[in-house]
Amino acid sequence: MGGDLTPALLAAPVWTDAMVAAAGIPIRDVELVTVGGGIGSFVLVDQLRIAGLPASAIRVLSTIDQPWQTYQYLTRVSQIPEHERIRSDSASTPDNIWGFPSYAVREAFTASTLRGFTRPLWQVLTEPVLSDYYTPRVGTVFASMAREAARIDWPSMLVRGQVRMVRRRAGGGYLTILTPPADGSESMPTLRLGSAPRRTAAPAELAPATRRIAYRSRFVHLAVGYPGLRFLPDLQEYRARHGDVRRVVNAYEPHEHVYDELVRHPATVVVRGAGIVASRILNRLINDRDRQGARTHIVHLFRTYVRGAHGPSVFMRRRGGDGWAYQGFNYPKSVWGGQLKARMRELEGAERRALYDAIGGTNTPRRRVWQEQLARGRREGWYTTHVGEVHTLEPGPDGTVVTRMRTADGMLEVPAAYVIDATGLIADIREHRVLADLLDHSGAGHNPLGRLDVERTFEVRGTRSDPGRLYASGAATLGGYFPGVDTFLGLQIAAQEIADDLASVGFGQRLDSRRSVTQWVRWMRNQPV
Amino acid sequence: MVPTLGGRVQTRLFLLATVGVVLTVLVVPVLPGAGADYGGAFGVLVAVAVLGVGWELIYHGLQQFRWEKDWPTGFGLVTGVNEGLLTWLAARGGLVPGAGGVASSAFAMHFAVVWLGVWLCANGPLRVAVPRWRFHGGRLW
Numbered sequence: 001m002g003g004d005l006t007p008a009l010l011a012a013p014v015w016t017d018a019m020v021a022a023a024g025i026p027i028r029d030v031e032l033v034t035v036g037g038g039i040g041s042f043v044l045v046d047q048l049r050i051a052g053l054p055a056s057a058i059r060v061l062s063t064i065d066q067p068w069q070t071y072q073y074l075t076r077v078s079q080i081p082e083h084e085r086i087r088s089d090s091a092s093t094p095d096n097i098w099g100f101p102s103y104a105v106r107e108a109f110t111a112s113t114l115r116g117f118t119r120p121l122w123q124v125l126t127e128p129v130l131s132d133y134y135t136p137r138v139g140t141v142f143a144s145m146a147r148e149a150a151r152i153d154w155p156s157m158l159v160r161g162q163v164r165m166v167r168r169r170a171g172g173g174y175l176t177i178l179t180p181p182a183d184g185s186e187s188m189p190t191l192r193l194g195s196a197p198r199r200t201a202a203p204a205e206l207a208p209a210t211r212r213i214a215y216r217s218r219f220v221h222l223a224v225g226y227p228g229l230r231f232l233p234d235l236q237e238y239r240a241r242h243g244d245v246r247r248v249v250n251a252y253e254p255h256e257h258v259y260d261e262l263v264r265h266p267a268t269v270v271v272r273g274a275g276i277v278a279s280r281i282l283n284r285l286i287n288d289r290d291r292q293g294a295r296t297h298i299v300h301l302f303r304t305y306v307r308g309a310h311g312p313s314v315f316m317r318r319r320g321g322d323g324w325a326y327q328g329f330n331y332p333k334s335v336w337g338g339q340l341k342a343r344m345r346e347l348e349g350a351e352r353r354a355l356y357d358a359i360g361g362t363n364t365p366r367r368r369v370w371q372e373q374l375a376r377g378r379r380e381g382w383y384t385t386h387v388g389e390v391h392t393l394e395p396g397p398d399g400t401v402v403t404r405m406r407t408a409d410g411m412l413e414v415p416a417a418y419v420i421d422a423t424g425l426i427a428d429i430r431e432h433r434v435l436a437d438l439l440d441h442s443g444a445g446h447n448p449l450g451r452l453d454v455e456r457t458f459e460v461r462g463t464r465s466d467p468g469r470l471y472a473s474g475a476a477t478l479g480g481y482f483p484g485v486d487t488f489l490g491l492q493i494a495a496q497e498i499a500d501d502l503a504s505v506g507f508g509q510r511l512d513s514r515r516s517v518t519q520w521v522r523w524m525r526n527q528p529v
Numbered sequence: 530m531v532p533t534l535g536g537r538v539q540t541r542l543f544l545l546a547t548v549g550v551v552l553t554v555l556v557v558p559v560l561p562g563a564g565a566d567y568g569g570a571f572g573v574l575v576a577v578a579v580l581g582v583g584w585e586l587i588y589h590g591l592q593q594f595r596w597e598k599d600w601p602t603g604f605g606l607v608t609g610v611n612e613g614l615l616t617w618l619a620a621r622g623g624l625v626p627g628a629g630g631v632a633s634s635a636f637a638m639h640f641a642v643v644w645l646g647v648w649l650c651a652n653g654p655l656r657v658a659v660p661r662w663r664f665h666g667g668r669l670w
Contacts, residue, residue, distance in 0.1 A: 091663070097660065098656045098660060099656055100654070100657055102653075124602060125602055125603045125606070126603050127602070127603070128601060129601065311596070314594070315593045315594065316596070317596060318596045319596065327596070327597075328597060332597040332599070333531050333599035334531040334597060334598035334599050334666075336531060336664070337531045337663055337664045337665065337666055337667075338532060338533055338667075339531070339533050340598055341531075341666065342533050492664075493664050496661065496664060511660050513659060516657060516658065516659075516660040517658060520657040
């Protein structure tokens with residue numbers, strides 16, 4: 001099989017078409033490629049298609065068949081089954097660029113009972129004062145995206161394969177190297193929710209006998225998500241040294257066996273982390289106590305224990321208590337359009353970093369049901385907390401894992417049957433091959449938080465290849481002029497900025513009111529864009 | 530909604546000048562009681578706009594005490610009570626041209642219809658007509 005990367009290509013920061021051809025790598029032309037194929041790619045393509053670009057101008061390079069697939073996996077293992085609600089605002093609608101009708105309104109108007117109609121509307125009307133924030137069911141979000149994917153003809157734009165790198169092209173634009181799947185076809189899956197996708201061959205895109213394919217495009221968009229799971233050093237060391245991946249688990253990897261086992265045998269479980277995932281894990285453990293008769297004892301370890309409202313001034317005080325910092329969504333709501341968005345947009349360097357520090361940090365929503373569960377656990381003695389820094393994990397007697405931690409009162413040993421780590425996903429962009437290549441060869445740099453430095457338009461600073469432009473959105477760009485990047489709404493904000501910037505250089509039309517209204521009517525009628 | 534001060538004022542003025550005007554034109558002929566005419570009704574509309582700029586400054590100030598710096602959907606509806614009362618007092622005090630003799634029932638109905646219409650538009654249709662509005666703090670220009 002020919003057509004592979006050569007040392008000359010690997011070393012050259014700018015490629016000519018002749019270099020790629022000499023390596024035997026076939027070249028395909030398209031105006032824009034988006035790398036990733038997850039929700040970040042999806043909302044950009046949705047925006048561009050609604051603004052009037054044809055599907056033929058766009059290719060989505062992806063290893064997944066459906067844009068919500070990775071998100072679905074992560075939410076499922078971190079204890080959000082399809083009927084559960086995610087931490088996302090009613091108007092954060094990745095299937096609808098307008099946020100209208102919102103998920104609360106849709107839930108009301110598809111309800112079969114009067115209570116089903118009034119409940120979401122009442123909640124969204126009285127949030128967050130009389131009710132918790134309304135949040136949509138994750139299954140509803142996936143179904144809505146499936147409908148939109150069909151409407152914008154997502155399958156016709158999807159090309160399966162692993163992107164290896166993006167390099168600037170002599171003469172302008174970029175060359176994106178794709179490794180097609182081993183089964184030999186970049187086939188087009190037919191979208192079907194909740195079942196294995198059927199494949200239909202797309203004749204024009206059938207993979208040749210080559211290891212790589214180059215996509216030559218004027219524009220590139222990167223939305224590659226998180227590079228992987230983050231394992232804390234002590235957990236990593238324990239797993240590596242003792243080969244035990246059953247008792248020490250990451251919340252973002254499948255760990256149903258822990259819950260199954262805890263229902264069968266009463267035991268102690270250690271939960272680490274103070275974010276939304278820790279809340280979910282605790283919720284699951286307590287539900288199993290309440291509904292399945294589990295007699296689990298939960299020891300919750302905090303590294304930083306929040307005792308109450310906290311913040312630098314009376315104008316910047318976040319609620320907190322019982323160890324947790326409370327916040328409806330992962331940033332204060334106004335980062336997605338209001339004052340904090342406007343403020344961050346003007347800040348550079350250390351000032352920007354300071355505002356990120358003030359509004360960031362681990363936090364979770366203050367939901368009434370979770371408050372009740374944890375209060376009951378404290379009262380009845382089956383939920384206890386410790387504060388300190390974990391030193392090591394060691395195997396203990398009877399197949400237990402002993403967590404040794406430094407607390408204010410000295411070293412503490414916590415034996416448990418299981419340790420669930422809910423401290424997050426990898427944030428280091430260098431862990432991602434495509435981003436690392438971009439940093440090494442294409443002029444990309446780091447922002448004040450160490451991630452990918454993007455302009456206000458989400459163009460990756462330093463990578464311009466006139467008349468082409470390279471953009472990035474999502475988790476990789478946290479630390480930029482816009483903070484809420486790693487959220488549905490954040491991805492849509494990025495998509496709008498990118499679409500407007502593309503329109504400013506003649507690629508597509510800027511979405512005006514007239515087209516917006518007519519396209520919204522088409523959305524409502526479920527007609528193709 | 531997550532408004533900036535500029536967004537608050539622009540949205541209010543724009544919606545009153547569009548939705549508010551249309552609803553006023555439609556509702557005045559069916560208002561109950563005596564003294565309801567277009568002169569008075571548009572006087573009330575202008576008063577809501579002018580007094581509203583002051584109200585928006587107050588709301589913006591209150592918003593600074595909120596960690597989220599947001600303005601929940603329900604707040605936009607409930608503030609109709611204080612604004613309605615102040616506008617009513619201003620009308621009764623002769624400060625709203627043409628609206629001095631309007632019956633309380635007519636004022637209440639007109640105000641409620643306009644307030645509700647503006648609030649509903651701000652929470653949906655406006656996002657469709659102005660696709661960048663919601664990400665720009667409610668600013669229209």
